[in-house]
Amino acid sequence: MMDNNSAQRLPGPQAGAVKFTMLLAGVVLLLMMIFGFVMRAAQGNLIDLDPAMFYQLLTAHGAGMVGTAGLTGAAILWYFMGRYVPLARGVFWAFLGLFLLGVVLILGAIFIGGYGGAWTFLFPLPANSGGVWGTDAAAAFLLGYVAIGVAFLLLYLEVGRKLIAAYGGIGGALAWPLVMSKGAAENAPPPAVVAAMATTIFNTIGTVVGAAVLASSLVNLYFPEFKVDALLAKNMIYFFGHVFINASIYMAVIAVYEIIPEYTGTPWKTSRIFAVAWSLVLLFVMAVYPHHLLQDTVMPAWSLAMGQIVSYLSGIPLLTVTAFSLIVYLRKADAMRWDLASALLVLGVAGWSVGSVPAIIDGMISVNKVMHNTQWVPGHFHIYLILGEVAMAFGFMMWLIGKPEHKAAGGFNWAAFSAYVLGGTGFTLMFLVSGALSVPRRWAVHAPEWVLQSQIATGFALLVIVGAAMFVLRYLLGLKHSAGR
Amino acid sequence: MPIQSGVLLISLVLMAVVAGFFISAVRASRKPDTGAPREAVRTRFIYALLAVGVIVTAVSLRPWPHAISAANGPSATVNVTGAMWYWEIDRATVPLGVPVTFNARTTDVTHGFGVMDSQDRLLFQTQAMPGYVNQVEHVFRQPGVYRVVCMEYCGVAHHAMTNEFTVAAAN
Numbered sequence: 001m002m003d004n005n006s007a008q009r010l011p012g013p014q015a016g017a018v019k020f021t022m023l024l025a026g027v028v029l030l031l032m033m034i035f036g037f038v039m040r041a042a043q044g045n046l047i048d049l050d051p052a053m054f055y056q057l058l059t060a061h062g063a064g065m066v067g068t069a070g071l072t073g074a075a076i077l078w079y080f081m082g083r084y085v086p087l088a089r090g091v092f093w094a095f096l097g098l099f100l101l102g103v104v105l106i107l108g109a110i111f112i113g114g115y116g117g118a119w120t121f122l123f124p125l126p127a128n129s130g131g132v133w134g135t136d137a138a139a140a141f142l143l144g145y146v147a148i149g150v151a152f153l154l155l156y157l158e159v160g161r162k163l164i165a166a167y168g169g170i171g172g173a174l175a176w177p178l179v180m181s182k183g184a185a186e187n188a189p190p191p192a193v194v195a196a197m198a199t200t201i202f203n204t205i206g207t208v209v210g211a212a213v214l215a216s217s218l219v220n221l222y223f224p225e226f227k228v229d230a231l232l233a234k235n236m237i238y239f240f241g242h243v244f245i246n247a248s249i250y251m252a253v254i255a256v257y258e259i260i261p262e263y264t265g266t267p268w269k270t271s272r273i274f275a276v277a278w279s280l281v282l283l284f285v286m287a288v289y290p291h292h293l294l295q296d297t298v299m300p301a302w303s304l305a306m307g308q309i310v311s312y313l314s315g316i317p318l319l320t321v322t323a324f325s326l327i328v329y330l331r332k333a334d335a336m337r338w339d340l341a342s343a344l345l346v347l348g349v350a351g352w353s354v355g356s357v358p359a360i361i362d363g364m365i366s367v368n369k370v371m372h373n374t375q376w377v378p379g380h381f382h383i384y385l386i387l388g389e390v391a392m393a394f395g396f397m398m399w400l401i402g403k404p405e406h407k408a409a410g411g412f413n414w415a416a417f418s419a420y421v422l423g424g425t426g427f428t429l430m431f432l433v434s435g436a437l438s439v440p441r442r443w444a445v446h447a448p449e450w451v452l453q454s455q456i457a458t459g460f461a462l463l464v465i466v467g468a469a470m471f472v473l474r475y476l477l478g479l480k481h482s483a484g485r
Numbered sequence: 486m487p488i489q490s491g492v493l494l495i496s497l498v499l500m501a502v503v504a505g506f507f508i509s510a511v512r513a514s515r516k517p518d519t520g521a522p523r524e525a526v527r528t529r530f531i532y533a534l535l536a537v538g539v540i541v542t543a544v545s546l547r548p549w550p551h552a553i554s555a556a557n558g559p560s561a562t563v564n565v566t567g568a569m570w571y572w573e574i575d576r577a578t579v580p581l582g583v584p585v586t587f588n589a590r591t592t593d594v595t596h597g598f599g600v601m602d603s604q605d606r607l608l609f610q611t612q613a614m615p616g617y618v619n620q621v622e623h624v625f626r627q628p629g630v631y632r633v634v635c636m637e638y639c640g641v642a643h644h645a646m647t648n649e650f651t652v653a654a655a656n
């Protein structure tokens with residue numbers, strides 16, 4: 001067995017491809033953040049933006065950010081699974097190629113075709129734009145999603161079949177023997193494998209459901225006599241959307257399980273409670289989606305009650321297993337090494353945990369009645385995306401380039417980290433405040449009394465962008481440095 | 486206090502507590518012997534969260550938040566229909582102090598029927614979806630003008646899709 005230090009130097013099987021992917025992701029994140037900044041500035045009346053353009057930016061930002069979160073999660077999954085099972089290299093390139101094809105289709109649909117139906121393509125909005133965009137633009141957008149969906153299915157097929165072969169079936173990879181108290185903890189697969197197997201399963205199911213509703217929407221675009229049930233379509237879209245964005249976080253946390261032990265000196269082990277937690281996550285992620293439909297009173301009451309209850313339950317594995325264990329490891333460490341990578345990875349788990357609070361509260365039907373589709377919603381999800389998933393992705397990037405840690409770098413890194421955390425905190429808190437003041441989300445034009453929060457938020461957004469730009473710059477320099485060695 | 490302020494307050498406190506645990510762990514990470522919590526603490530934590538969950542669930546789902554009271558006694562019904570990009574409401578005045586049931590429909594895409602009071606606080610909402618009638622009930626406690634807004638993204642004039650109605654004591 002190698003010790004932790006040599007493991008750090010051990011390149012993943014496709015380190016080059018993963019590094020390239022993370023560079024692309026970093027640049028796209030920056031661009032999408034700028035789109036977000038422009039939207040918030042427009043809501044704050046700081047700039048004059050045509051509503052049609054606002055909604056196009058909203059669509060690009062939503063689809064672009066969710067897609068990039070998925071991309072970074074997938075790269076992390078691929079990189080670390082390469083440590084445990086032999087993965088076919090071509091699959092990753094096919095994944096990336098299809099993904100980029102999807103990006104081109106989506107960007108074309110939005111900025112050439114004028115599509116502004118939001119990333120959720122809620123049926124029948126893509127087909128019925130009120131004259132703003134045409135059928136072909138909507139179709140290009142949906143086809144872009146199909147390409148990305150196929151990309152993910154390919155990737156999961158490869159990861160899934162290799163894990164199943166190496167760990168004796170799905171149950172083996174999910175550490176079920178340990179769950180049933182039949183196996184010893186020493187023989188259980190590592191945490192990263194358990195997490196990878198669980199996300200592979202639920203995101204494959206999510207993507208297939210997404211593909212089905214995309215296909216129906218596409219057929220309906222050209223053959224309107226092919227009727228789609230709006231409630232069914234909505235259920236499928238939110239199932240897919242919820243599972244996909246959650247999968248990106250659950251994939252990214254693999255980086256925490258794999259990298260943090262190098263810093264604390266204690267390996268992250270698969271315990272019984274860990275295995276139980278991940279099997280529950282697998283279930284909860286799929287069962288919770290009706291919390292997006294709490295204001296559809298025609299939904300069966302039991303499903304809405306389930307949405308509320310599972311929404312609460314979903315917080316328990318996160319808080320009592322991943323967050324709790326991380327806190328234990330940190331407290332146990334005597335001389336934890338802090339650098340940009342470890343700081344961002346810990347931030348990622350902290351932001352995810354903190355963001356789960358307003359999410360769970362909004363998952364209560366009575367609260368949701370006055371908070372649903374207010375800016376409370378972007379408030380909570382930006383916490384666990386900016387300060388959660390994306391923080392983990394940046395942390396992974398910093399770890400990938402190793403650490404050229406001279407004094408000057410320390411100051412630069414600390415400045416970048418502070419800007420990012422301060423900006424992210426302020427930016428998301430302003431969304432929560434706006435939500436509590438009943439400001440609806442996805443409004444291009446705000447009432448005068450709401451403008452102040454948007455203006456303050458715009459300032460914080462700038463800080464986030466400065467921090468993120470410094471991360472990307474540090475990554476670029478690090479790549480150059482490591483290439484020159 | 487409007488429910489939104491309570492929700493914000495509770496959220497901020499709980500978020501600060503969660504953040505506090507991380508901050509103190511980060512502080513402890515460079516010091517030896519800072520006493521990490523043992524497995525028993527985790528178990529207790531899980532049971533505590535489950536217990537809180539049971540109580541919160543029971544309290545918050547009873548009475549059922551979407552209940553429509555069977556019209557025994559005075560009540561009123563209002564039909565609202567969303568269309569790109571306006572709201573049609575079949576009555577201009579709605580009675581004060583009695584249960585009012587809103588039937589929300591749409592003629593085109595999905596809209597969100599939301600009602601705000603004179604302070605622009607959202608009081609309730611429901612989705613207006615093609616092929617379905619979503620019902621929501623509310624008892625108005627204050628006379629005055631109430632604003633109807635759209636709470637589901639429906640295209641380029643979504644933010645401009647507003648209307649209003651008046652709440653007045655029924656004679």
Ligand code: HEM
Nearest residue numbers: 033036037039040062065069118119385386441442461464
């Ligand atoms: C500087 C950073 C960012 C800024 C300034 C920003 C800004 C915004 C704004 C203004 C909105 C629309 C709010 C509204 O509905 O009124 C929004 C929506 C959204 N953002 Fe961000 N954002 C940032 C980072 C992120 C990140 C990192 C992610 C995900 C990885 C993300 C994902 C989303 C999503 C999914 C939506 C919803 C789009 C929709 O409603 O259709 N954002 N963001």
Ligand SMILES: [Cu+2]
Nearest residue numbers: 635637639643
């Ligand atoms: Cu609307």
